[in-house]
Amino acid sequence: MVGANLGDLRSRLLVQCQPGQAKNAARVASTHGTGLVLTGRTPGPVVRALREHGFTGPILCDANRYSGRRRSPAVSGLRASWTAEQQDLGLVAVTDSGYLGEHDWLGLRRILTDASRQRGPVIPMLPLAARWFEHSVDGLVAELNHFGLPAAVAIEHPRDPFSVRYLIRGFLELLEAEVPILLLRSNVSALGALCHGAHTAAIGTTCALRHLYPRGGRGAPRLPSIAAFVPRLLDYRPLPTIATQTPPAWRCDCPECDGRPLITLARSQRPEASAFRHSLSAQLTLHDRLCRRPVPAAAWHELCGNALAEHRYLAESLPDWHPPTNLRAWYQLTRDALAEHVQLPRQPALGQDQRARG
Ligand SMILES: [Zn+2]
Structure with a gap:
């Protein structure tokens, strides 16, 4: 075992x-x-x-x-x-x-x-x-x-x-x-x-x-609908948002989706179960890829940067679109740390791989 x-x-x-x-x-x-x-x-x-x-x-x-x-x-x-x-x-x-x-x-x-x-x-x-x-x-x-x-x-x-x-x-x-x-x-x-x-x-x-929420705080937010993880954004978004506000060509190559567009999650017979399995599988797939990179910390930094760029692109036309604050914090901090400690090798960007498929 x-x-x-x-x-x-x-x-x-x-x-x-x-x-x-x-x-x-x-x-x-x-x-x-x-x-x-x-x-x-x-x-x-x-x-x-x-x-x-x-x-x-x-x-x-x-x-x-x-x-x-x-x-x-x-x-x-x-x-x-x-x-x-x-x-x-x-x-x-x-x-x-x-x-x-x-x-x-x-x-x-x-x-x-x-x-x-x-x-x-x-x-x-x-x-x-x-x-x-x-x-x-x-x-x-x-x-x-x-x-x-x-x-x-x-x-x-x-x-x-x-x-x-x-x-x-x-x-x-x-x-x-x-x-x-x-x-x-x-x-x-x-x-x-x-x-x-x-x-x-x-x-x-x-x-x-x-999360671990403080005692007496607001706790977990109540989302209005089922949410799913969007690999290019490194964040969860409600299925209606994915269907209407993200590019329809965005696909997911996790084993659960097998290359299907993300918007099909909302059309699934059991959207909650599909979103549950996809969201986990997509993050596990990203982890599998990051592990194979020569410098995983540099690959993570790059992944955060690519996701922030996608968020900024969406925010140009969607005024209520907010990039997740954790990506910005990781990106800024690891940029300084990597510049100081790691010689970044040239490697194809994870986001570029995804863009080619999208
Ligand atoms: Zn998937």
Whole structure:
């Protein structure tokens, strides 16, 4: 079974889903040779059902004790029974940590101490307030290096944590820790994280699983209709928007779409299921391509630049069109970092490949 040790998770883009979505998500994940993060309190029956149906990919379990109005604080510690249950299922265990507010060093040490006393393999889950990445990354890295444990992070933010440059800068510093870092509960920025050295990352199937919203905030926005991931824009858009405001020649070559125009998603007999599978498969396809590039970080930078150019082109004729702020932040920050550290090789642009097919 793949995923019984940490090494099996290296460079993988996982799909983070609710238990009720696991069967469909596993189908897409299998096509791309990857696995799942199951978010829920009782993953055992779902994991057993997936294995009985032949799913052999890695599975991580996210207890989600750190989110919602009644979230637990990190200082409440870890339950050994949660870790043991995952290991009995043959999985690498992720701890059921509570939320880590800014400067909660006591909570951080409680999680890491408890995790270090549990039998391995175990990954401490660190659900971090965004402000950890502003001034506290050095200390966070020092604690992780001291305990010598890998860490999975989810980052709280009212909108998108990767839309602010201090956070991307801090996250890239976190990746310099001597231990593997996993990014869970993310959106397309998970691809950027992997290109910059994250051990594993996960894209969520829903808004709530692509973000960690602050307690008492507005939470996940309620979209008026089904949305789908648009590869050229590196963003989700509602199906009616895709049908009426993006070029009809835009096709998707993910295994689910097999070259069909994106506008056909809205005409599908089951548009929600089609958009679900396409959105995951398209992001996994992009990840597969980025991994094959000589310098994935440079390829990610280029991909963000191409997507921003497409957004700007659409915004010329659509006044209400807003480019996603995370792409601009990634593009600006990685431009500076790459210019400083990486000799960019000449390579065909991912966006140019797509344009030729479109
Ligand atoms: Zn597709």
